[in-house]
Amino acid sequence: MSVLVPLPVAVSLLGAAVSLALHGRVRLQRALGLAVCIVATGTAVALLTIVQREGVVATQAGGWPAPFGITLVVDGFAAIMVTISTLMLLGCLVYAFGQLDAERERLYFHPVYLVLQAGVCLSFLTGDLFNLFVAFEVMLIASYVLLVLGGSQEQVGSGMTYVVINLLASTLFVSGVGLVYAATGSVNMADLVGRLAELPPNLRGGLGLLFLVVFGVKAALFPLFFWLPDSYPAAPTAVAAVFAGLLTKVGVYAVMRTQTLLFPGDGGPSTLILGVAGATMFVGVLGAIAQSDIKRILSFHIISQIGYMIMGLGLYTLAGLAAGIFYIVHHIVVKTALFLVAGLVERAEGTDALGRLGGFARRAPLVGALFMLPALSLAGLPPLSGFVAKLALVREGLALDRVVIVGVGLLVSLFTLFSMTKVWQRVFWGMGPSPEAVPPGARHGQATAPIAGGSRVRPPATMLGATAALVALSLVIAATAGPLYTITERAAADMLDTTDYLRAVLGG
Amino acid sequence: MLLALLALHVAVALAAPTVAGRAGRWVFAFCGLAPAAVVVWASGRAGGILAGRAVEETLRWVPALDLAVTLRVDGFSLLMIALVSGVGVLIFAYSWSYFEPRPDLGRFAAALTGFAGAMLGVVVADNLFVLYVFWELTSITSYLLIGFEDDKEEARGAALQALLVTVAGGLAMLAGFVLIGSAAGTYSLSQVLAEPPTGTAVGIGLLLVLLGAFTKSAQVPFHSWLPGAMVAPTPVSAYLHSATMVKAGVYLVARLAPAFGAVVFWRPLVVGVGVATMLVGGWRALRQFDLKLLLAFGTVSQLGFMMALLGAGTPEATFAGVVLLLAHGAFKCALFLVVGIVDHEAGTRDLRRLSGLRHALPITFAVAVVAGASMAGLPPLLGFVAKELAYDGLLADAHQLGLAPLAGAVAGSVLTFGYTARFLWGGFASPVDVRAGAPPHAHRPSAAFLAPAVTLAAVTVVLGALPGLADGLSAAAATALQEHHEPPHLALWHGVTPALWLSVLTVVAGVALFATRGRVEALQERVGGLPGAQEAYDRAVDGLQRLSEGLTGVVQNGSLPVYLAVILLTAAVLPGGAVLLGGSLASPPPLAESWAQVVVTVGILVASVATVMMRRRFAAVLMLGSVGYGVALLFVLQGAPDLALTQFLIETLSVILFVLVLRHLPDRFSHHRWRLGQALRWVVAVGVGVFMFGFALMAGTARTRQPISRYFLENSLPEAGGHNVVNVILVDFRGLDTLGEITVLVVAALGVASLVRASRRGEPAGP
């Protein structure tokens, strides 16, 4: 079944090439993009079931034996990530059909979007450190282009921060690969497991921390996250939603993968990582509370939530890692859905500044519900997916006597609720806004007209449908949390005990 | 079946908006079906449950987390179901009359039904986590219901306060459940109670759980959200904020008290907080002018009473608490419904403006008198029976609890009598206070509007006069909580007991309190309210907002150079510290492998420092190009001719690109002062440089194994048929990298094209 492993990447790249050839024929491009996303999602689901049945599957690109060629590996963690990511990319593509203006869509949106998918999938699947770098670059260049698509002043300004920070991180990444090769003579991750273990502890520790910093920038960990809230909100919503849901999580994936596989430390809870997790949660949520427009609030919550995922890594037990992975899955769906809702509001009202909004739930009750559910889930309220994820972390944290991080986690959960109710009360409840209530720093260059009261809002079916589908998916995650949690537990087991991974890659 | 009933609530709630769209107010009849079904089911199963056979059901959810929807109905749960679903049916009936037809009735009915389901879940949940699930669901539905009139600032604020306070407590409770459950080895409430765990962790866990119970049941000092919640429509106040949700904390404490009452802090804390709440609530109720607020503080007071009784954990007090729970559900709910009718028919709830309503609304008045008398503890009503039992129980347990709780209960009951009198007198009898404006004209309420309140008043009369009717239920409830030596019984007349004398004392003192109300009011003016509770909440929220803005304003300052500096410093300090401090170099390598290498190196150094120093754009770019060519020379010396060639080519292309862009820009870099000072810039730069130098040196001298590239050298020709190994690696061994590289180039080209060709919108006019 190993032929399936490269398929999500291959089909996306091929699709991108064809889509490029179809430049100017938007309808065909749409159909093609949809087909590619569906195939990729289907393949991902197939991979997930295969991994459940047969364990880790590896394939050697070009047929060259590991560790010499590039190995693609799918274990439980990778399969989960590919599945959830392709699902999100599918949802956001459908949403984009309704949301993007014609000019942006013509400007290479479709091929670049598929390249993004290829980069994301390759990042999850590759078993080679340098190839991971390449995968990141493929993903990043696509994200740069999507971010500044249309080239408005705000996009270019925000995009600059994003691009420069990521270029710096990439440079550090490639330097890290160089250092690893200098010290060990290999770049195949499975091969590196043994080689890195032989290095003197200071060097191994330093390399581990360097990769933590490199991926920490991409994952937006404290204190490396500043770029995120300044760049995401500027992108078109469908793009911002993909960024918010997926891109930082690719960073989280890389952190978890490298820290467990290559730099497992002494195998116990890591106070450093737990400290980073706590600071990320706390500073992130305070940032969200301080903001006054929806997308910026949501952007800060991304940071805050990443703290919880990293907390799972910091606990470094089967249950902790499983909880972290479950948290990632939950978060990707919920956060993407929230951004899509923000886009619906922005489209209807012409702004996402809290001071200019109000009474939206009366005019679009369904959109209100579509916000309420993921918002509560984000805050970890039951019986939604966020609750299951948080409960898992709290249980394991207390079982390991890590009281401080559990306390911070619960407090941040309350603050998250506070911040989400702020959005709810100012956007979905209340009358319309009063004209003088607009804060001087409100996002500029967008609609200035006060809101027409009373009339019902009817978003395009594609946008509403995609949003509703993601919210429904988050409910499904909560309802089927039992079996899903078993899958994440198995993935976590493979991360802690790498025997299977090594055997699949290196053989025998 | 229980699961199906819960699902029924969800389904009905989901359908409510649609039904309301077609049927208007009849949506309440539709939604009332859900609690009605529960009542029917419970009546059918009551026999077995009262005989001590609990009904259990389980649905698996997340086995790995011990999360299973385990439901269990014993006698106590049955009593709570009577409140939740029995009162629920009446509330839906009442809502039908209460509301004018309006477009958003659907979402109100949906939230109310959702609440009824959630509350049912709370009282039947056996799994601790599932109990928490339903508990928080009641908080969320309560939030939506308090904020129903969401165009009012006041409603939004009150809804938020109720939500935040109860969710904060709920989160503490969740942590407490984890601590208790992991110590017990089970998360089944009934199993935990059967074999209560002990230890420090359990003690902390109990404190956390109590925090949840106190916030939910509006105990001092967390009580201030409850009066605020009175902005909600009256059916909500009657149902959630007097009859059911606020009793969730009391319910949980009642469950835990028999098992954990012996824990050293339990009784002083729970009984103390309960009595304090009873007194504070009663005292505050005495100075309210809004009938609804008066009742709300009365509810706070009564919740304190119940908390003290059920928290004591002794058999007698528990029994009294159970009966009070039932009695309070009936009389307080009836009173709220009365206030709703008054509000509806007279247009105000201000007791300074109301007058003579006893003539205009005789039946309403009668209901108010009966329910009020029950609240004040007058015979022959259920409230009296409950209070007698309470006095009795506290007397009997005085050896364990001391006399303070008894004294507090009596004092609290005197206050209760006082505010009840204030309610009835002010609402229905007093001459109008002309300063407050003319008394409003009152309409007669319809029979349907009155029926639910009349029913509840009838319950309090019938069960008071014939307590035997409630005997089975309350006894079963009490024995479900705790073993009793002999089954307890309800009676109206206990004979001339100390409790009776205390009741007499209560009434006498209460009458005196009412008679001297002028002076009491004056005293209250001087003493003022209990400072702190509401202010503390306001200050906390305010402080959080200010802390957030302050911290974020400093941390997230929007400056790209600062962000970069932080990242670079982190990268240099964290890994750099680990590498450079933790080890030493075995033997320093030679300076260079050839003199040419030294020469080229010096060239690169000079060029790169020059790049930094140049103030003209073109000069800087040319220096950058020189660095690139120098690097290419290094490649040549290292034995990498292909690489050098590519580097030359790419560097040339880069310089051309730079020039293409830069010819639009001014010749010199702009000069400006900037607060990340020059010194700091140098520190970061040198730090990063030293870190990279040291790290490269350490890593470059650490290798012990053969590199994998031996394979490429050996197999390039025989396996792949290529002489140039680097090329073979690129196109064959690591072809995937090259595919990615090409993709990057193509997408970058698309990006460049889209930016250059992007429409000119947004561009300023001019050059």
Added chain:
Amino acid sequence: MTLVLPAVVGVLFASGTYLLLQRTLTRIVIGVSLLSHGANVLLLLSGLGAGEPPIVEGHTTPVRAYTDPLPQALVLTAIVISFGMTAFLLSMAYRSWRLTHSDEVRNDLEDRYLHARGGGPA
């Protein structure tokens, strides 16, 4: 392994870092380029030691005599990728210039607003 190569890496990183911490966009772009030169030299250095160019002609030369080919391949990939990135960044700078006639990176507007409200140093 030699001392000069790590020294080149260190100096390139230091000067790149210095330029990165500026507000002028052009200098930032130049800084990024210097950093990627540094990273490329580091990658090359990871082959440990110079040698014959890795062009094999049968089995006449022992494998040890060649310089390590893998880092060279990696550097080649990295060079091309960073060229693509630089080109894109330059086009952003160009677009930014067209839109604002400014060659400076400005602080994020929302952040500045909050910064002013939060009372931090201006």
